[in-house]
Amino acid sequence: MATRIGVDVGGTFTDLVFFDEATGETRVAKGATTPGRQAAGVMDVVGSTVTGDELARTAYFLHATTVGINALLERRGARVGLLATAGFRDVLELRRGTRGDAMYDLHYQPQPALVPRRLRLGVGERILADGTVERPLDEDDVARALELFAAEGVEAIAVCFLHAYAFPAHELEAERVLRRLGFEGTITLSHRLSREVREFERTATSVVDAYVRPAVSSYLDRLGDGLRDSGFGGEGLITRSGGGSITFAEAQARPFETVMSGPVAGAVGAGALARALGLSRAITADVGGTSFDTCLLVDGWPLVKYEGEVGDLPLQTTWVDVRSIGSGGGSVVYVDESAMLRVGPQSSGAVPGPVCYGRGGTQPTTTDAAAVLGMLAFGELAGGLRLDIPAAERAIDGIGDALGLDRDDVASGVIAIAAAAMAGAVRSVSLEQGEDPRDAALIAYGGAGPMLATVIARELDIASIVVPKHAGNFSAASLLGQDITRAASVSMIRPLDADAIAAACDGVGHLRRDLEERSEGNRVAAGARTLEPALELRYLGQYYTLTVPWPEPSPGDDPALLAQAFSSQYQKVFGHTLEAPVELVAVRLTSREPLPERDASTDRDAGGEAAPDRVHQAYSFELGERVEFVVRDRAALIGQPGDGPMIVLEPTTTTYVDAGWSVRVDPSGALLVARKEEGR
Numbered sequence: 143m144a145t146r147i148g149v150d151v152g153g154t155f156t157d158l159v160f161f162d163e164a165t166g167e168t169r170v171a172k173g174a175t176t177p178g179r180q181a182a183g184v185m186d187v188v189g190s191t192v193t194g195d196e197l198a199r200t201a202y203f204l205h206a207t208t209v210g211i212n213a214l215l216e217r218r219g220a221r222v223g224l225l226a227t228a229g230f231r232d233v234l235e236l237r238r239g240t241r242g243d244a245m246y247d248l249h250y251q252p253q254p255a256l257v258p259r260r261l262r263l264g265v266g267e268r269i270l271a272d273g274t275v276e277r278p279l280d281e282d283d284v285a286r287a288l289e290l291f292a293a294e295g296v297e298a299i300a301v302c303f304l305h306a307y308a309f310p311a312h313e314l315e316a317e318r319v320l321r322r323l324g325f326e327g328t329i330t331l332s333h334r335l336s337r338e339v340r341e342f343e344r345t346a347t348s349v350v351d352a353y354v355r356p357a358v359s360s361y362l363d364r365l366g367d368g369l370r371d372s373g374f375g376g377e378g379l380i381t382r383s384g385g386g387s388i389t390f391a392e393a394q395a396r397p398f399e400t401v402m403s404g405p406v407a408g409a410v411g412a413g414a415l416a417r418a419l420g421l422s423r424a425i426t427a428d429v430g431g432t433s434f435d436t437c438l439l440v441d442g443w444p445l446v447k448y449e450g451e452v453g454d455l456p457l458q459t460t461w462v463d464v465r466s467i468g469s470g471g472g473s474v475v476y477v478d479e480s481a482m483l484r485v486g487p488q489s490s491g492a493v494p495g496p497v498c499y500g501r502g503g504t505q506p507t508t509t510d511a512a513a514v515l516g517m518l519a520f521g522e523l524a525g526g527l528r529l530d531i532p533a534a535e536r537a538i539d540g541i542g543d544a545l546g547l548d549r550d551d552v553a554s555g556v557i558a559i560a561a562a563a564m565a566g567a568v569r570s571v572s573l574e575q576g577e578d579p580r581d582a583a584l585i586a587y588g589g590a591g592p593m594l595a596t597v598i599a600r601e602l603d604i605a606s607i608v609v610p611k612h613a614g615n616f617s618a619a620s621l622l623g624q625d626i627t628r629a630a631s632v633s634m635i636r637p638l639d640a641d642a643i644a645a646a647c648d649g650v651g652h653l654r655r656d657l658e659e660r661s662e663g664n665r666v667a668a669g670a671r672t673l674e675p676a677l678e679l680r681y682l683g684q685y686y687t688l689t690v691p692w693p694e695p696s697p698g699d700d701p702a703l704l705a706q707a708f709s710s711q712y713q714k715v716f717g718h719t720l721e722a723p724v725e726l727v728a729v730r731l732t733s734r735e736p737l738p739e740r741d742a743s744t745d746r747d748a749g750g751e752a753a754p755d756r757v758h759q760a761y762s763f764e765l766g767e768r769v770e771f772v773v774r775d776r777a778a779l780i781g782q783p784g785d786g787p788m789i790v791l792e793p794t795t796t797t798y799v800d801a802g803w804s805v806r807v808d809p810s811g812a813l814l815v816a817r818k819e820e821g822r
Contacts, residue, residue, distance in 0.1 A: 144201035148621030154431025204621035219353035228264035384460025386627020411620020417442030516760030587616035611811035614794025
């Protein structure tokens, strides 16, 4: 029987989960993330955890990476040239009038465009919205642009012409001209990525794809070569921003789909856990070294948007609605100019890391505050890392000297500030959808999620917490069961009537054929494909849309019923409806092919017997003072529920259970932490 490997690369740690279907063994490991050489870092963790024979028997290597988003955020992508319809070269810089979180920032400055103006060139051509060719493509304009691009060292060219989402002939012709004239770099054509209207969004998507493609492609080449050289003969899969996975080859052809690869894996896995536990509403709390990621789960499924955003750049692709803020275990603690205590968003990262890691860090972090408060018990972490708690105390004392506060006041203040920021992100992802976070369970994972879970839940007045099995490596573990998923869409703007329904049915057929073409040559032995059609609708005269599932498309479907479903969803999201006709905007189709079912019933941990209970002094946020906490191995809780104050130890994370909470192990292996009722 085969094995599977899941590897998730975070900002601080690279997590691995190995599952052997023959023996049922699950093995977890962590290694320091290696910025600038991620492929080598991944291979280091694989080589130190998995034998050559086990790697040779591995059928699937499932991966979540930060290469794409790092290239964008750090502006380390390719040198890109843009060809646009003459008169539209500046659409990338004109943008939209929205500012997001910076709405009230009087000093707001948008980020510079990924392509400077001198490399954004207009090309003589024009196809009208009805397909009429008003002006043929001017090949001389393309040639002159290529001459400039060559002089400027352009590595990738993005082509985005007006109305190419529906009529791509001129984009295809421009590609042929560029190749005929000798351009050997990557060429991104907008219609191959998106068949939707909105010129700025389509242009931004095309430029992002061209910008990150060399980085993602070369990374996957290096990783694939390293795996094959080590004996791996299976299929490499990478997580999409919209959930599910695609092959390495597809990711190299469509790298814009992998920008949010990392945070999404855990959200999808948390959804599967929520379904198994029967949780109708849940919210994830993924706390890593550099960031906090949260996602709302409704009936066990993460919410999916159909346009994402990185910085101020929109991407026309499916996007699991994960909200991220710069607050994690490595967030730096400092005193600002106003003598206020601040936590993040700056991070100590993998190098040097928190002061208590003993790797050269000098600035205190959230992890240092937790260590000082005793939340990490005796300071024995995964991978044999033993914390230098006296060094953390000295770093926290330095902050206390500046503020005139004692050690516990500073450290507890740091944790409270971090938890408040995380609670704010949770509120944004839930309240915007009309969901009250108090009605949801908090699913906490990541290296620091279980440590902060009861503090975050206290801030939100949440009474139920779930800590998954292998919580510290949960995103990597979640990769093991990812479906092969592809999505496509096409704009189709018209009144929602019988003619629109018939056209939408034809659109679903075209999209199905597009997805089948993209899956040709796929070597993954996936299961039966399922299709999920949907309609993007809006009220006539509005700009923003909502997507309504359309499970069984038929030309005879009643438009009034679809309009009613849209209005019900609109009421839930916005709190009202409009007396206006409903308009069809786009048709969407998602295909899913499950991997061969993994027999998780044999899943067992590699490890020994549970250690005896110990006692440790730690700070209680419920009581506002230091008290004795029982320190217990997770294995000792099986069949023996307990009450806080308690600190639960396991190989990849530490769960801090404050006073006033109880904890037990569910048959699924998850820890269920619940607030005890008053008076009991």
